[in-house]
Amino acid sequence: MGASRSTMAAKGDIGLIGLAVMGQNLILNMNDHGFTVVAYNRTTAKVDSFLANEAKGTNIIGAHSLEELVKNLKKPRRVMMLVKAGSAVDDFIDKLVPLLEKGDIIIDGGNSEYQDTDRRSKALEAKGLLYVGCGVSGGEDGARYGPSLMPGGNPAAWPALKPIFQSIAAKVGSEPCCDWVGEQGAGHFVKMVHNGIEYGDMQLICEAYHLMTGALGMSHDEMSAVFEDWNKGELDSFLIEITKDILKFKDTDGAPLVEKIKDYAGQKGTGKWTAISALDYGVPVTLIGESVFSRCLSSLFDERQKASQVLQGPNPTYKGKDTTYFNFKDKGNSGSPIQPWEEEGRRAT
Secondary structure (H helix, E strand, O other), rough: OOOOOOOOOEEOEEEOOOOOHHHHHHHHHHHHOOOOOEEEEEOOHHHHHHOOOOOOOOOOOEEOOOOHHHOOOOOOEEEEEEOOHHHHHHHHHHHHHOOOOOOOOEEEEOOOOOHHHHHHHHHHOOOOOOEEEEEEEEEEHHHOOOOOEEEEOOHHHOOOOOOHHHOOOOOOOOEEEEEOOOEOOOOHHHHHHHHHHHHHHHHHHHHHHHHHHHHHOHHHHHHHHHHHHHOOOOOOHHHHHHHHHHHHHHHOOOOEEEHHOOOOOOOOHHHHHHHHHHHHHOOOHHHHHHHHHHHHHHOOOHHHHHHOOOOOOOOOOOOOOHHHHOOOOOOOHHHOOOOOEEEEHHHOO
């Protein structure tokens, strides 16, 4: 059976709103695990394109309206949104509520602020609907082949979601990287802190890079080799791995590409929210706070350019052996500038 627009009887296991790459990949992942997904996008031409291309030959059902999406779902209806956090989430909720019945489930899989999820969960519970805020981690590849999922909200929704979410999630052995986190905004809170820790991890990598270039005068290939070595030990991670690849990547002229990229970092808000929550709850996560401030500073590109013409910073040079400085395979001789900060980042959980 190929992907289609509609069916005679409701047979969709879950509906998904939002056909950007994350949404498409999550739908394909669910399809691979035997679940029938009803796909909807506000721009309906995207639904037709998805069915004719990426979803061709699957059991995915397309919908051109929210009414059509809801009509094609089994009860209790499960509707997941992967849309931009903020007003778009509220707009879709307002449109879905009149179409749903008591006991139906709405899931927000975006990076919503957890207090918004608290508010929505309480408001929908009063209307007899079950609301879940679910953190989704792993990026586009994770969505397609196995994300980490952090669902939280109305616990009555979990039995209906558990078979789907734990089937599509990444696995460690046979253990799914997904379980119920807690009530109301707990899922989005955990995802917020998860992202905040990644902010800290990336800041550590940036500071290690700064020490290697500014103090040790290392070449990009030498730095890449250090990150490759780190990735074989306790610091094994996706971020360390891609940093190794980025540092050694050359442009067409043979020069390191990373040095041609504007040093301006944006942010979507989860790191900032983590720092604000830490202040509210009296939890010292200084690394995450400094990582947010560093991004803010990097965004002041014009100001930094003008200041650099007036202020001359220090130019320290390390006189020791860089190979000794970065060799910490022996735990008793850990010289990594990244390790203690990494531990602080982990304690933030």
